[in-house]
Amino acid sequence: MKIPLLDLKGQYKTIKEEILRVTNEIFESQYFILGPHVENLEKDIAGYCFSKHALGVSSGTDALLISLMVADIGAKDLVLTTPYTFFATAGSIVRTGALPVFVDIDPDTYNISPAEIEKKIGSMTDEELSKLKGIIPVHLYGQCADMDPIIETARKYDLVIIEDAAQAIGAEYKSRRAGSMGDFGCFSFFPSKNLGAFGDGGVVTTDSDDRYEKLYKLRNHGSHPKYYHKMVGGNFRLDALQAAIVSVKLKHLDNWTKARQENARKYRELFKDAGLDTAVKLPVEKENRHIYNQFVISVPERRDELCRFISDAGIGHDVYYPVPLHLQECFSYLNYKEGDCPVAENAAKHTLALPIYPELSDRQQEYIVDKIKAFYLKKVS
Ligand SMILES: *Cc1c(COP(=O)(O)O)cnc(C)c1O
Numbered sequence: 114m115k116i117p118l119l120d121l122k123g124q125y126k127t128i129k130e131e132i133l134r135v136t137n138e139i140f141e142s143q144y145f146i147l148g149p150h151v152e153n154l155e156k157d158i159a160g161y162c163f164s165k166h167a168l169g170v171s172s173g174t175d176a177l178l179i180s181l182m183v184a185d186i187g188a189k190d191l192v193l194t195t196p197y198t199f200f201a202t203a204g205s206i207v208r209t210g211a212l213p214v215f216v217d218i219d220p221d222t223y224n225i226s227p228a229e230i231e232k233k234i235g236s237m238t239d240e241e242l243s244k245l246k247g248i249i250p251v252h253l254y255g256q257c258a259d260m261d262p263i264i265e266t267a268r269k270y271d272l273v274i275i276e277d278a279a280q281a282i283g284a285e286y287k288s289r290r291a292g293s294m295g296d297f298g299c300f301s302f303f304p305s306k307n308l309g310a311f312g313d314g315g316v317v318t319t320d321s322d323d324r325y326e327k328l329y330k331l332r333n334h335g336s337h338p339k340y341y342h343k344m345v346g347g348n349f350r351l352d353a354l355q356a357a358i359v360s361v362k363l364k365h366l367d368n369w370t371k372a373r374q375e376n377a378r379k380y381r382e383l384f385k386d387a388g389l390d391t392a393v394k395l396p397v398e399k400e401n402r403h404i405y406n407q408f409v410i411s412v413p414e415r416r417d418e419l420c421r422f423i424s425d426a427g428i429g430h431d432v433y434y435p436v437p438l439h440l441q442e443c444f445s446y447l448n449y450k451e452g453d454c455p456v457a458e459n460a461a462k463h464t465l466a467l468p469i470y471p472e473l474s475d476r477q478q479e480y481i482v483d484k485i486k487a488f489y490l491k492k493v494s
Pocket of ligand 1: 279280
């Protein structure tokens with residue numbers, strides 16, 4: 114059996130008519146950049162994410178970058194974040210001239226640990242503290258970070274909070290939605306996210322009118338009025354085509370999320386029936402709406418061998434992420450070493466993501482768990 118990690122072709126079949134209708138309309142109009150399709154999407158996303166404003170941008174990475182710029186984070190400033198995330202989280206910090214400060218994660222959720230944040234801040238010199246400006250928690254795999262203590266710490270030290278919600282659209286923490294709890298929420302429409310475009314795209318949410326106004330100007334080179342620049346921005350604009358496609362898909366998002374959650378439930382049952390629920394660590398659901406962008410399991414040993422074994426059986430999977438960011442070569446000047454974030458390092462060695470996409474069938478899930486069981490039986494005996 115061949116099972117991809119994600120089956121976008123299967124999803125496209127179910128929405129093809131709707132997509133072709135709107136894309137055809139845009140081809141006829143020949144109006145491609147920003148415009149009414151982007152504005153409609155922004156209104157819908159703001160509502161969906163329980164935020165006052167939403168601004169469509171060119172990618173999730175640019176959502177982070179423009180938020181950092183609006184927050185006036187720049188040369189030599191410090192920003193706390195997790196080492197266990199996609200590269201863009203820390204890459205964006207560095208692109209502003211600021212420096213990431215990596216804080217270890219919670220072993221159950223793989224999200225930044227509030228206790229470790231306090232510890233890290235407690236170890237800073239007065240000079241470092243004066244440069245500390247922000248924090249980027251990431252809602253990894255579709256589950257929110259533990260935001261209440263993070264918000265409390267941010268208030269205490271006057272830090273701006275930029276939520277990296279690229280993997281977490283619609284995820285909830287105590288009935289608040291991802292992207293609505295900090296000062297900025299950053300989302301990605303990369304095709305593999307739960308709400309993916311047919312190319313790159315993203316959105317920033319905020320409740321602040323002032324921040325929204327600044328985001329709006331910086332999205333288009335800081336131009337306001339046209340050809341007059343009080344600030345330097347960039348081309349962070351979203352295409353009408355991508356916005357229209359995402360608008361179509363947004364109507365289906367809650368059903369897809371339900372299917373992902375149902376698949377997660379089914380995996381739990383299958384792993385339990387296979388007697389693997391202690392040998393394999395399944396995702397720990399702590400917050401109240403996990404949207405399962407990824408279903409990540411942790412195995413105590415021979416992770417890479419298991420990956421090869423299921424590859425041979427036709428099962429798509431991936432390792433998110435094999436190298437934690439504090440150990441990436443491009444950040445060697447920050448002088449982190451192995452052992453600095455042991456929980457993240459451990460996760461990088463032991464986790465793998467299994468298919469969880471909405472169209473995954475029961476039979477496919479049974480096959481996947483069967484193969485994992487076969488691997489451990491074969492090796493243990
Ligand atoms: C995907 C992702 C991004 C970047 O989004 P792009 O749209 O690919 O630029 C940032 N952070 C996290 C956690 C992501 O998963």
